[in-house]
Structure formats: structure tokens, C-alpha cells
Amino acid sequence: MNNFTVIKYNPNYFDVWNNFIQNSKNATFLFYRNFMEYHADRFSDFSLMVFKKNKLVALLPANRNSKTVYSHQGLTYGGLILKNDVKFNEVLEMFSSLLSFLNSENISHLEIKLMPAMYCNLPNDELSYLLFLLQAELIKKDNLSVVNQRYKLAISNNRLEGVKRGVKHNLKVEESKSFDEFWNTILIPNLNKKHGVKPVHSLSEIKQLHENFPDNIKQYNVYHEGAIVAGTTMFITKNVAHCQYISGNQDKNQLGSLDFLFEKLINEFFADKLFFDFGSSNENHGRTINRGLQFWKEGFGARTVVQEFFSVKTDNYKLLNSVMK
Structure with missing residues (x-):
């Protein structure tokens, strides 16, 4: 799996990054650099860009703390940002390359807060499946209260x-x-x-x-x-x-x-x-729910959408080598 090159974002790619966000299948305005950088003083940015033959094919908005990289802690959701026509085998290869890159940078873990499907323009569960293959640890779940407007x-x-x-x-x-x-x-x-x-x-x-x-x-x-x-x-x-x-x-x-x-x-x-999202009523790192707040939101017809948070060891990238038969 050596078809992809991973580099750290730098300001020279500001417009390239934003143009990719504008044309991706699963990005919102939170991923534009002129949103992410409002809290640049609070986080050590470690956003990554994935290229295939000099063509940008994926982004990972991220920050670093010691030996852990997070799909950005200053954003509500995250993960790999992908173009509209990407196929599963490409996502597998690029994510393997990304984890391998992190491992070479002395990063032991990547923590990812998955994007709820309602925010995506197209199906977007490739990363969820890959995290299963990578034996990622589920570290948190949030209970979002959402009204389906249809x-x-x-x-x-x-x-x-x-x-x-x-x-x-x-x-x-x-x-x-x-x-x-x-x-x-x-x-x-x-x-x-x-x-x-x-x-x-x-x-x-x-x-x-x-x-x-x-x-x-x-x-x-x-x-x-x-x-x-x-x-x-x-x-x-x-x-x-x-x-x-x-x-x-x-x-x-x-x-x-x-x-x-x-x-x-x-x-x-x-x-x-399509959806009206009241957000989470969770406390205690997702393990308890504010009963009154949950009751109030559900009174408007909101029902549960789950957001999942995972931690994956970067040296597990090798587990993806034999997935495609």
C-alpha cells in the first residue's frame, strides 16, 4: 500500500485545503481553515493531507498532544474528509498510509470522533468499518437528540x-x-x-x-x-x-x-x-444523561442518533494489508 503520500498541513495549502472541503462528500463549514484556526492558540495543529500522484484525495483535520493525534478536539466531529467519487478500496489504502505515517512520526494513537451520517452528502461509513478491522477501542458514545424533518x-x-x-x-x-x-x-x-x-x-x-x-x-x-x-x-x-x-x-x-x-x-x-439537531444531553463522558434535558428535547419529536469516538493504535495499520481478497 504505497500509492499514497501523507504530509502535514501548512499555510501554503490554505486555498487547496478549502477548495477540497468545498467539493467533498462529508465536510461542513467547520473544516474550513478559516473556521479551524479561530482556536489555533489552544491546539497544536497536526492536520494531514493525503495525495495520490500529486492529487489531493483526503484530509484529516487534527491536532497533536504528546504521542496522540486527535481528529480535531476543537471540532464537534471529524475523521477523513473524502471526495465524492472515492471508493472503499481507496479509503482503505489511504487510511493505512495515514496510520503508517503517524507511526513513523512517533505517534502511538489516533483518536477519532466520527461524523454522524446526517451531516454527510453521501454514505460515509468506510472509516467506521476500517476502525473495526483495526481493532480500535470504543472510548465514548454521545446520544444526540435529532428531529427527522421528513x-x-x-x-x-x-x-x-x-x-x-x-x-x-x-x-x-x-x-x-x-x-x-x-x-x-x-x-x-x-x-x-x-x-x-x-x-x-x-x-x-x-x-x-x-x-x-x-x-x-x-x-x-x-x-x-x-x-x-x-x-x-x-x-x-x-x-x-x-x-x-x-x-x-x-x-x-x-x-x-x-x-x-x-x-x-x-x-x-x-x-x-433534513434534520434538526439539538445535540447531546450527555454528562460524565457519555455515561450518563441529563434526564430533564433529554425529556425536553424528545418532546419536540427528537430521537436518538449516536456519535462514536474511537482510539486506534497507529502500528495496527498492518492489519489492513490483507483485507481485500
Whole structure:
């Protein structure tokens, strides 16, 4: 398996990388360099590019920590980014070459967070199968709550009561061009009070990312008598509308503000998407679930999609040598 050459990404390939992302079968805007590099100071980038006869055929957005390379820890999902017409035997050979390269670089393990199928334009399970062949260790599973927009379940009575409260209080949902109001008034104070943490993105980072990707990152707020009472920051891809941040003020249950917001988002603002992804309700590294949060999401008809995380030894690349008969 020596048909492929693997190199580390460097800024000279900025446009080449982005052009490949634009024409791949399983990439979203998160993999563009002008998204990935917003947190370049937090991660030691170790992204890889795979070539066949000087033609770019695959990418691995990644970072390195000691002897482990991760399919990038700053991104929600990852793995091999592939062109539309790639076939299984090619993926097998290029991934073997990639692991061999990592092994030669004194990397002992590669950790991969697989991309849920709903984010892909074409079937994309080659890597999942290869990880099985490579005897990869399953290290985590997340339970994502997802609404299939083509086969929607009825909203629960609990959530309908919240929607009715929103109508009664004359709530308004608006797309906002500014993130400051929601982040400074509701999101940041709530996260600090309830969990003692800050958002993964700073306000300045989310504003910069919105400037870079105005069609993919949007803010939706709920107003009561002209004052903001709830909101969500959305990450939007071709197939999926994903809630990156959700929060409401102390009156959210009385006003029904979050129920009102998400009924509108699912059935009006993002009715054209294939999926509406509430994200994970997991805690404790995927081993427990926030019961109340899960119950709330499922009230909108969301059901479970699993995201898997694996660790594979790089010197196991030899196990792929005799797969194809």
C-alpha cells in the first residue's frame, strides 16, 4: 500500500485545503481553515493531507498532544474528509498510509470522533468499518437528540402547553444580526451561575466566525414586551440545523419562551432542513444523561442518533494489508 503520500498541513495549502472541503462528500463549514484556526492558540495543529500522484484525495483535520493525534478536539466531529467519487478500496489504502505515517512520526494513537451520517452528502461509513478491522477501542458514545424533518413526530402536550404560553404572552422570535444581547444578557450569566463555566467560544470568537460564515452561524432571540428572554446560537449546514447554544432567563417556564422558540425553529425557520439537531444531553463522558434535558428535547419529536469516538493504535495499520481478497 504505497500509492499514497501523507504530509502535514501548512499555510501554503490554505486555498487547496478549502477548495477540497468545498467539493467533498462529508465536510461542513467547520473544516474550513478559516473556521479551524479561530482556536489555533489552544491546539497544536497536526492536520494531514493525503495525495495520490500529486492529487489531493483526503484530509484529516487534527491536532497533536504528546504521542496522540486527535481528529480535531476543537471540532464537534471529524475523521477523513473524502471526495465524492472515492471508493472503499481507496479509503482503505489511504487510511493505512495515514496510520503508517503517524507511526513513523512517533505517534502511538489516533483518536477519532466520527461524523454522524446526517451531516454527510453521501454514505460515509468506510472509516467506521476500517476502525473495526483495526481493532480500535470504543472510548465514548454521545446520544444526540435529532428531529427527522421528513418524518416528524407530533409535539408532546408538555411542549404544546409551553408554546401556548408563548402565544398568550405575545412572544416574538427574531433572527438577530447581533450576538451581544443574547450572550451578555442570558448565555454567559446562566452558564456561570449554573455550571461555573464559560461558553466554548468567546463572544469575540463567535462574532468573528459569523463574519466568516454568515450563512452558517446565526442567532435567534425571543422577546417579551421588547426585552430578550431566551435565544439560541445555531450552526447551520446543508442538511442539518444544529443548536450550538441554548438558554433562557428565569421566566422561561412561566413564559414558555424556549418551547415557543423551538417550535418556530423546527416548523418554520428550518423546515427545509433534513434534520434538526439539538445535540447531546450527555454528562460524565457519555455515561450518563441529563434526564430533564433529554425529556425536553424528545418532546419536540427528537430521537436518538449516536456519535462514536474511537482510539486506534497507529502500528495496527498492518492489519489492513490483507483485507481485500
